[in-house]
Amino acid sequence: MLRDKAGLVTGAASGIGRACALRLATEDAAVVVSDLESARDRCQQTAREIAQAGGPAEFVACDVADEQEQQDLVDHVVRTYGRLDFAHNNAGIGPHALLADTSAEDFDRTVRVNLRGTFLVMKHQFRQMLRDGGGSIVNTSSNACLRGAPQIGAYAATKHGVIGLTSTAAVEYGEQGIRVNAVCPGVIRTPLTTRLSEERQAEICAPQAIKRVGEPTDVAAAVAWLCSAGSSFVTGAAMPVDAGSVAG
Template sequence: MTTSEQFAGRVAMVTGAGSGIGRASALAFAARGVAVGVCDVNAEGGKETVSLIESVGGKALFLHTDVASGDAVREAVDTIVASYGGLHFAHNNAGTFAMALTGELSEADFTRVLNVNLLGVFLCMRHQIPRMLEAGGGAIVNTASIWAHTGMPTQAAYVASKHGVAGLTKTAAIEYAAQGVRVNAVSPGYIETPMTAANPPDAVAAILSRQPIGRAGQPEEVAAAAAWLCSDEASLITGAVLNVDGGYLAH
């Protein structure tokens, strides 16, 4: 079966799809013939992603989704299933960060980051998995980070959340492997996105100096990895946290 054949007629949900990695992932699924539920709190960005997909003949709909709200996530999943007849793939990618030393990080900022990055991934899987079981199986990819494997000064909340994403991914993978739902994660290194553009130049330089490939990554490179993890070529892979980091974690 060709790649286009295995994706044809399938349905995906992508969070944080209004820009960056999420937009690239939504476009990658659509290019493979998948109908995409484009989820984001940024309506302008999300609708632009839908327009990009439709402009090349793909199918997509925008859903205003706060992943930290269980009701909002459930409504998005239900709408996708009602619109396209099922749910087979998901890329839970929505994320945020707060920059401060641990002793100076506010409780509000810590909670906000954990709610989006970790609770959000849990809520998405909580509502996606039953729908995938109804469809006879599926594949989920969560966005972790190189910071799911190590520490980073001034990023206590982000690092904690991404360690949690890796743990959630592995646990769900064990729980649902026998029922045909595979759950994996990607761990991007430094990727050029609107979110990473907010990092101080010296911090970016320090990260890039440790990426042996010698450059920043592009959103499309992470999206390609996510799409591959959902494909039949990755049928034996579940519970993996795949580094897409230009060799950063090989040190």
């Protein structure tokens, strides 16, 4: 689906980002994988797995909330592959607490990574894609943006914000050939969720139409399609990838 295309994935050291980077590479894309410097070893492992599967991949360390590092990341993709066809803005964090127990520091940290980070990465991607004549951006939101989300209020607020950025950007840049969509995963088996007890996981799965925890590859399939020309009439969408959890 993505032959001769080049792009980037943030938060690619683990979980959903790693699975998406591998899937995009399987679809023949050149992928720059990015994550924090502190996740260098794990993210380089993602790049090695892509290389072992025969694809080109590079690692660039960056913090999504640092504007200069975002500019440098986009520049790296363009210097290496000539253009930026797609971006999967996926890095995110999610502290657990009831709202009354959430510290202002945790709230600010979550906004910094999930919301400011998504804004900054998109800003520099738009500037490049406008020069290139188009592209496809996929942000990772959450199905916590589609309803109330007890115990993850700060996180849910940022993921609602990601949808605001996604739909606005879709309208602002549609005419210039840039599509912007979001995936809204339900519970996916990653380091972010493995701390949930078996009991809590069963509780979460109970209202779903498909009663299992999702795998990162479930999200990767949706992201690869949204990055590709196969979804050329889709923009501004907040696509649940959540086993029908918000459908019920």
